[in-house]
Amino acid sequence: MPFFSQYDEQLTPAEMELVGRARRFCAGAFSAAIHEAYLRGEPFAREWITEWAALGMLGLQAKAEHGGHEASFLCKIRVAQEMARHGFAAAFCLNNLQGQVTRISLHGSDEQRRHVLEPLRSGAILAAPAMTEPSGGSDLGSLATTARRVDGGWSISGTKSWVTNGTIVDGITLLARMDEGGELATFFVSLGGGDSVGCHEILLPGARSFRLAALELRDHFVPDWALLSRPGEALRAAMEAVNAARVHVAAMAVASLHAALCEATRYCSSRQTFGKPLLAHQGLQWELAEVSIRLEAAHALVFRAAQLVNSRLPAVTAAAQCKKFAVDTAIWGIGQCIRTMGAIGASGTQRLSMQLAEVRLAAFGDGTNEIMLDRIGRSLAKDYADPVGSEHRS
Ligand SMILES: Cc1cc2nc3c(=O)[nH]c(=O)nc-3n(C[C@H](O)[C@H](O)[C@H](O)COP(=O)(O)OP(=O)(O)OC[C@H]3O[C@@H](n4cnc5c(N)ncnc54)[C@H](O)[C@@H]3O)c2cc1C
Structure with a gap:
């Protein structure tokens, strides 16, 4: 019995085609490229993310009406496994990017989708989840990044650490504490422009393909539409x-x-x-x-x-x-x-x-x-x- 058959038996023909597409991509030049980057002590090239996105893989679980494939969780796993056979960090990072597309497609508002969904799905912009802080990741309830209400949105201050793809992302889904009431909320934070964001790579010798970084936000403005999970639900x-x-x-x-x-x-x-x-x-x-x-x-x-x-x-x-x-x-x-x-x-x-x-x-x-x-x-x-x-x- 083939090793992955218990998954594959439950996938639709369209999902099996996606798994096959992932297998061909991962076993091609990509496989050697990620290993060579590791040997040079570098992360794998950003271009591979663009190519993966061009295959439609970032929209794996997004709704069809948003250009996605509506793939099941089992299919998502099989696609990730095809890549993990060649490189664990690459699979971790590309899944991480895909997760942000899924989140906006399935749970975002119309306005959020209008602002970021298509660029995220096509890989034109990249996003990562940002919860962990330098003071510790296990105890999320103690996080100290704050969101203060200002005209037209929120002002965010704090540092997120160990952000996957952090050295290259254009946005983060950030968990922060509301300064009024103290409950946690999640925001889509665009990082571009101005000097209110600092990015510092967290060097992990031998594992630089995770592109881990600490992102420091100093009174960084996010507009009203960027609230992803309300206080109390996040x-x-x-x-x-x-x-x-x-x-x-x-x-x-x-x-x-x-x-x-x-x-x-x-x-x-x-x-x-x-x-x-x-x-x-x-x-x-x-x-x-x-x-x-x-x-x-x-x-x-x-x-x-x-x-x-x-x-x-x-x-x-x-x-x-x-x-x-x-x-x-x-x-x-x-x-x-x-x-x-x-x-x-x-x-x-x-x-x-x-x-x-x-x-x-x-x-x-x-x-x-x-x-x-x-x-x-x-x-x-x-x-x-x-x-x-x-x-x-x-
Ligand atoms: C490759 C990689 C990718 C990551 N990607 C992201 C990302 O994209 N976004 C993000 O937000 N975070 C990310 N993280 C951070 C990750 O979630 C944290 O490293 C993790 O939650 C642990 O937090 P910490 O490292 O601060 O350890 P700490 O919370 O400081 O814990 C230190 C040690 O104490 C132990 N410990 C803590 N509490 C207890 C307890 N109650 N009982 C017993 N032992 C305990 C822990 O197990 C650990 O061994 C990533 C980390 C790595 C390594």
């Missing part, structure tokens, strides 16, 4: 998006590990030591066998959570369980794949070191391992105390 909406993101990050980690295991298995089947292929040495064979077990377990856990999100069922615990397990498994498993290949596994001729450096960061983005355990722990009594199995698992 945190819930943000957490819903983060919850789904946990599942597709986990799915991408699975795809990166699957590609690494395929690579290691191929190599170990052909390289000979002591008169036989590496894979014929039982000790080494068992190490890759162990990787395959945990990979399949992560794959199953992610699929369960993905189906829940796809069906709009509660998935907080399932998302946290699959993200923690899939990311930990990918970090460990890619390391094992590198090791079984000998020194060449760690060399620049292979992309496994790049994948490991990038997947490692997935243990922080969209919530750390400890925060995943915290979410799961809070539901233990509800999910597991009933000896015959709870009907209310989340």
